[in-house]
Amino acid sequence: MERVTWFFLEYLICYTVASYLTMAAQTKLNITTDRSALLALKARITSDPQNMIFTNWSTSTPICNWVGVTCGARHHRVADLNLSYFGLTGTIPPELGNLPFLVNMDFSNNSFHGILPQELDRLCRLKFISLGNNKFTGVIPSWFGSLFKLQVFNLFGNQFSGSVPATIFNLPALQKIDLSDNQLSGRIPREIGNLTMLKKIYLDSNNFEGRISREIGNLTMLKEIGLSSNNFEGPIPYEIGYLPNLEKLGLGQNNLNGHIPSSIFNISTIALLDLGFNQLSGSLPADIGLGLPNLEEFYAAWNHLSGVIPKSISNAYELQILDLGGGNSFSGFIPTTLCLLTNLEWLSLFENNLTIDTSTPVVNILSCLPNLRNLRDLDFRSNPFNAELSIPFGNFSAPLQYLYLRNCRFRGNIPSDIGNLSSLILLSLGDNQLSRPIPSSMGRLHNLQGWDMSDNTLQGHIPDELCQLENLFHLKLGGNQLSGSVPSCLGNLTASLRKLFLKSNLLNSTIPSTCGDLQISCN
Numbered sequence: 001m002e003r004v005t006w007f008f009l010e011y012l013i014c015y016t017v018a019s020y021l022t023m024a025a026q027t028k029l030n031i032t033t034d035r036s037a038l039l040a041l042k043a044r045i046t047s048d049p050q051n052m053i054f055t056n057w058s059t060s061t062p063i064c065n066w067v068g069v070t071c072g073a074r075h076h077r078v079a080d081l082n083l084s085y086f087g088l089t090g091t092i093p094p095e096l097g098n099l100p101f102l103v104n105m106d107f108s109n110n111s112f113h114g115i116l117p118q119e120l121d122r123l124c125r126l127k128f129i130s131l132g133n134n135k136f137t138g139v140i141p142s143w144f145g146s147l148f149k150l151q152v153f154n155l156f157g158n159q160f161s162g163s164v165p166a167t168i169f170n171l172p173a174l175q176k177i178d179l180s181d182n183q184l185s186g187r188i189p190r191e192i193g194n195l196t197m198l199k200k201i202y203l204d205s206n207n208f209e210g211r212i213s214r215e216i217g218n219l220t221m222l223k224e225i226g227l228s229s230n231n232f233e234g235p236i237p238y239e240i241g242y243l244p245n246l247e248k249l250g251l252g253q254n255n256l257n258g259h260i261p262s263s264i265f266n267i268s269t270i271a272l273l274d275l276g277f278n279q280l281s282g283s284l285p286a287d288i289g290l291g292l293p294n295l296e297e298f299y300a301a302w303n304h305l306s307g308v309i310p311k312s313i314s315n316a317y318e319l320q321i322l323d324l325g326g327g328n329s330f331s332g333f334i335p336t337t338l339c340l341l342t343n344l345e346w347l348s349l350f351e352n353n354l355t356i357d358t359s360t361p362v363v364n365i366l367s368c369l370p371n372l373r374n375l376r377d378l379d380f381r382s383n384p385f386n387a388e389l390s391i392p393f394g395n396f397s398a399p400l401q402y403l404y405l406r407n408c409r410f411r412g413n414i415p416s417d418i419g420n421l422s423s424l425i426l427l428s429l430g431d432n433q434l435s436r437p438i439p440s441s442m443g444r445l446h447n448l449q450g451w452d453m454s455d456n457t458l459q460g461h462i463p464d465e466l467c468q469l470e471n472l473f474h475l476k477l478g479g480n481q482l483s484g485s486v487p488s489c490l491g492n493l494t495a496s497l498r499k500l501f502l503k504s505n506l507l508n509s510t511i512p513s514t515c516g517d518l519q520i521s522c523n
Helices: 002-026 032-044 094-098 118-122 142-146 166-170 190-194 214-218 238-242 262-266 311-315 336-340 365-371 416-420 440-444 464-468 488-493 513-518
Strands: 045-047 069-071 078-082 104-106 111-114 128-130 135-139 152-154 159-162 176-178 183-186 200-202 207-210 224-226 231-234 248-250 255-259 272-274 279-282 297-299 304-307 321-323 329-333 346-348 353-355 377-379 402-404 426-428 433-436 450-452 474-476 499-501
Touching: 032 045, 032 078, 032 094, 094 118, 118 142, 142 166, 166 190, 190 214, 214 238, 238 262, 311 336, 336 365, 416 440, 440 464, 464 488
Parallel strands: 078 104, 104 128, 111 135, 128 152, 135 159, 152 176, 159 183, 176 200, 183 207, 200 224, 207 231, 224 248, 231 255, 248 272, 255 279, 272 297, 279 304, 297 321, 304 329, 321 346, 329 353, 346 377, 377 402, 402 426, 426 450, 450 474, 474 499
Antiparallel strands: 069 078
16 A cells, blocks of 8 residues: 555656646747757667658757657647657657657667666656667666556567566556566566556566466456466466456466466457467366367467367367477377368377377368368377378368378378379478379479478389479488489479488489589488
């Protein structure tokens, strides 16, 4: 209570000073105080590559006509100062605090540097401040806590260090705080629960530590939480599941452990859920798709999750990205209900213990993949499928660009209709049990840049059609049973091809002279 009273007194003092400056300025016929403040800023600018300030901010024209400056209709004083994306370099002068009517200040996406002057605490009418993507240093000043009308507080993408002042967490009108991409540290204090109007908080890519405060569950207005890429530890607060309006929850790349609170899977408004790169354990609820009907992106890779992938995931009809790969231990069949997610663009299940149901080949996951008409990235690598590579590539209408099927124990041949994947950029089929010749239809994949077929049992010749892959960057065919000679036309791919691996085959020992033009090893 004493702390809140003290900051309220600071606000009254600040407002009184601002009122005095306002009355003094209003006794004049012009706004010389505002002009002096802006000219002081101009003097601190050392680089203006677009000539937005150096040329336009002239004493011969009214400052309300200066670029980036907007004056209020009532008092005709500077109310909005927007210099974003001007490419400016410089520092902030203390005189900038002499703009008593300033409501909005946006200096984002420039190269301002140095520290923020104390005099800015006079800007008592300030509601919006954005200094993001600059080069400011030092600590975040505690006087920000005296700007009681502040609603949007953006300092992202700078070099601020130290902890966040506790005064920030007593701003009654604050709706958005973005401090991401700095060098901030410390813990999130319990006082965060005071920000009852807060709708968005981003603290990503800093060095915050400790547990995530349970008081965050009191902020019922919250729509977006970004705490990824920090050092948070301990369990995810169950209270986060009490946030009825939450749309985005980013907790990835921390040290969080324990089970995912079941309450989170009942927030029907969630569109993005990022829990990847933690140490979370347990399984996904059987009714996950029913509780998250608006889910669009779900990241849970690189945890310690296990169990089956629930069939109800298909009820999350809006799902575009599903990433459950790497470090997890999901098992059982990959549910064919995934193929009902027709908006799916990225499906990643790599490095689990998943299999496919070969007892009903007509409806297994491989056969229904063409239903995913928006699929761009498919990653099944390092799962023990132990099955034929029976994907009907000829039925694909999806713009598939990345296909990772390495180390899946696939056997049989490469389907000849693989040439239908005209958008394919990378194809990884290495470390399987594929045999028979390379289909000539591979020559139709004109966008292909990387192709890995190493460590299979491919036979026959290397087809000349591979020379039609004019964008191919690396080709790995080592560890097979290919015979004959290396096509001399591969030497025509010198504009793109940089890596060619052919070792451990039955190829002729004579390498065509054209292959030497590639400046790579062909044996």
